[in-house]
Amino acid sequence: MTFTLEQLRGFVAVAEELHFSRAAARLAMTQPPLSRQIQKLERAVDAQLLIRDNRRVTLTAAGEVFLVEARRLLSLAETAPELARRVSSGSSGVVRVGFTAAATYGILGRVLDELADQLPDVDLELAEMVTREQVAALVNEEVDLGLGRPPVDDATFGSRLLHREGLLVAAPAGHPLLALDRAATAADVVREPVIAHSPTQARYFYDLVAGTVPIAHENTVHSVSQVLTMVWLVAAGRGIAFVPESAARLRIEGVGFVRLETAVPKPVELHLLWLRESANPALWRTLDVLEACSPLE
Structure with missing residues (x-):
């Protein structure tokens, strides 16, 4: 089955006008070549699409269905070049x-x-x-x-x-660290029980904290990979944790935050x-x- 876009446009024009002369005028062509386009299209799809007589033109059942698809194909043909240009330029x-x-x-x-x-x-x-x-x-x-x-x-x-962003200490509500009127230092937290970052699953934070606070192995209560898990464990009173400043947005009940003093202000x-x-x-x-x-x- 092979047909052209010109044949589709001719068919759509006739189907919408239900008149060959008006359709031909709309397409700026004469009626005979338009009639030939429709005939070729019907042979290509192997179905009668239009019923013609001396008084009127009507669509067959096949023509009604084909009109929907013909419009879709023409729309795709019109938008495809622009879409290709947009994809090529990265805007789509x-x-x-x-x-x-x-x-x-x-x-x-x-x-x-x-x-x-x-x-x-x-x-x-x-x-x-x-x-x-x-x-x-x-x-x-x-x-x-x-x-x-x-x-x-x-x-x-x-x-x-x-x-x-900065690094914070997350501590259970009521913890003395939360009463500090300054940033917590390594000396303030070094002996606290710690919910630590996993050295394999959260290597970046593990190295960052290890370079700031010399936490003894025996003070590590848990090692986890997700900040959210750490904060929930803090809320459960399991220890303190070192988390990015944005973790304060979690607003989990029973947890407070104090800034940790670091060599780089926002490490x-x-x-x-x-x-x-x-x-x-x-x-x-x-x-x-x-x-x-x-x-x-």
Whole structure:
């Protein structure tokens, strides 16, 4: 079955006008070639689409159904070039985004709002994963963009600072640390029972805290990978925890926060991560948009 767009346009014109002469005038052509187009179209689809007599033109049942599809095909033919141009330029398409759980405490929503405003025709598919998983997914081209923790292999990945924040001590309500009128120091917390970051599943935070507070192994009560889990364990009175500043947004009952004194005022970093050789045009437009709002404080 082979037919042309010109034949489809001719059929739609006749079907809407129900008159060959008016349809021909609408198409700026004469009636005989229009009639031939319809005949060729009917032979191509192997069905009678129109009933013609000297007084009127009507659609057959097959013609009614075919009219719906003909309009759809013509619409696709008209929009396809523009869509291809938009996808090629990156203003339309899909960007698959991997993000750490802690990124949802404030920064992820701001990123999504910015992209929705600036690139409304780019669809964002989200996947929660730790940074190690994001790196693997980027290499396997399962995601296009990551919101993860440094460092990464600069030869393979592009990286850009998106957000930085302070480090807090989360403590059970009523704990003496929460009465401090200053930032807590390493000396204030070094002997406290600690809910620690997993050295394998949360390596970034593990190294960051270990470089700030010399926690004795015997003071580690639990090792977990997710900040939310840590805060719930603090609420249960299991110990204190070191969490990013954004964790205070969780507002879990029975938990208070005090800033931890660190050598760098805002040591917790969240980076945009991407594969340098990515062939997704929408990724590059996304990075252009986010560059205008980076880093976010």
